Amino acid sequence: MKDAVYLDKSKRKYKGNLHMHTTWSDGTQEAADAVSAFKAKGYDFISITDHDIFARTAAYDTETFIVLPGMERGGLNLVPDEDPGYHFGVLDDPTIEPMQERFHHLQSFEVPIPWEGQQSPQKLIDDMRAHGNLVVFNHPEWHLTRFEDMVQYDGFFAIEIYNHATEWTASSSYGAAYWDHALQNGKRVFGIAADDSHDHDPSCEIPEYGGGWVSVEAEELSQAGIIAALKKGQFYSSSGPEITDFRVENGFVHVECSPCQYIMFKAFPLRGPFHVEREKGELMTSGSMVIQKGMSYIRVECVDEKGRVAWSNPIFVADLAEEEQQ
Ligand SMILES: [Zn+2]
Ligand SMILES: [Zn+2]
Incomplete structure (x- = not known):
């Protein structure tokens, strides 16, 4: 059996939140304020993943902090506006040449997406990937996702295994059982913890910012560096x-x-x-x-x-x- 190093204590890790909302959709914080709050908490990067509107901006990037282009794509439900439903995290992947044009800043997408049978989630995942994105299967427990969906759909590189916002809104924040179901059925997928923050009230007993994150062992703090490491699974997730x-x-x-x-x-x-x-x-x-x-x-x-x-x-x-x- 070969030796292998997955996380190396001598290497720098970068802390990031891959799921959050701002006033670009249903969040209460302006993007600039959200960025300031995460910087103050010692994060190295975030992705602003508003509902069905893509964020691609370098306006907040500095030497020590970057914003990864992303979105949360949803509005796909068996019965419109009722669970079970599907939300996918979408992260621009600069390490590939996409088949179709990349999404631009504040490009918006229609919801709801008409349900056209069981292939609908797969069609959505494939579409996001064709435009050069990585896809995350978001908050499966909160969305009453069926376990078999972890197996019948392909193309998501990770499952959201901890969603902090649903910790206190619906106590259904843990997706690790879905992750094990996928892994037990031979899927090679990673686990992601994230805030899914909509509001920011630091005085709240359980603040929405800073409850779930990834720590990424990347070669450098750049979009390509972080995404390449995420794709290789060179990170861990944490709520503490x-x-x-x-x-x-x-x-x-x-x-x-x-x-x-x-x-x-x-x-x-x-x-x-x-x-x-x-x-x-x-x-x-x-x-x-x-x-x-x-x-x-x-x-x-x-x-x-x-x-x-x-x-x-x-x-x-x-x-x-x-x-x-x-
Ligand atoms: Zn969602
Ligand atoms: Zn969300």
Whole structure:
């Protein structure tokens, strides 16, 4: 089995929010104010993903902060304006040459999208990709998405596994079960935590800004740098803790994290170990597991004292196979 480094503690990570709204759709904050708030919170990048209106602007970019072009495309429901429905995160991918023209700043799109049967979500995903975008399957739990949708549709590079806004609006913010369903069925998709913020009231007990983010191990802070790293899964998602290092060495998976009360390895089809210092009640900053024959993927969740989670991306065990000797 080959060694592999997924997150390297010696490398710089960039913190970003990939899902948020402003006054360009139904948010209450102007884009400039939202940018200032995220800068003040120490973020390196955001994507302004308003509903059915594309944001592409370099107006807020500096040496230390960038705004990735993006949108949230929705309005596709079996019954108009009723759940279940589909919202897709759309992120411009500058590393490819698109078949069709890229979306321009404040280009708007019609909603609702007429439901034309089960192929409708796939048609929408394909259309977003043809215009040079990455697609994220947004908030599946909140949207009452059916588990089989994770398998029957293709072309999304990630699933939103934590949506902070729905944590306190509908307590349905966790999409990790959908993620496992996709992974168990052989999909190679990553997990994304994001705010989906619409309002910003820092005095609120659970502020909408800064509740879910990605931490990306990119070569540089640029749109191409961040997108390339996202596509390779060189990031983790979090609602609190940090994952500083994640690697495979000599047939073992090792994770290092900020102090956590649990470290859970989620392996399939054999369960991975659950680490907890139950007797001493101490917090842990590392954990390991042996990779067993027959495992298809392994991911890890590190949970801090407040119950907040850091999610690694999956290790696909087939990628670790040694090439056959000629
Ligand atoms: Zn949405
Ligand atoms: Zn949203």
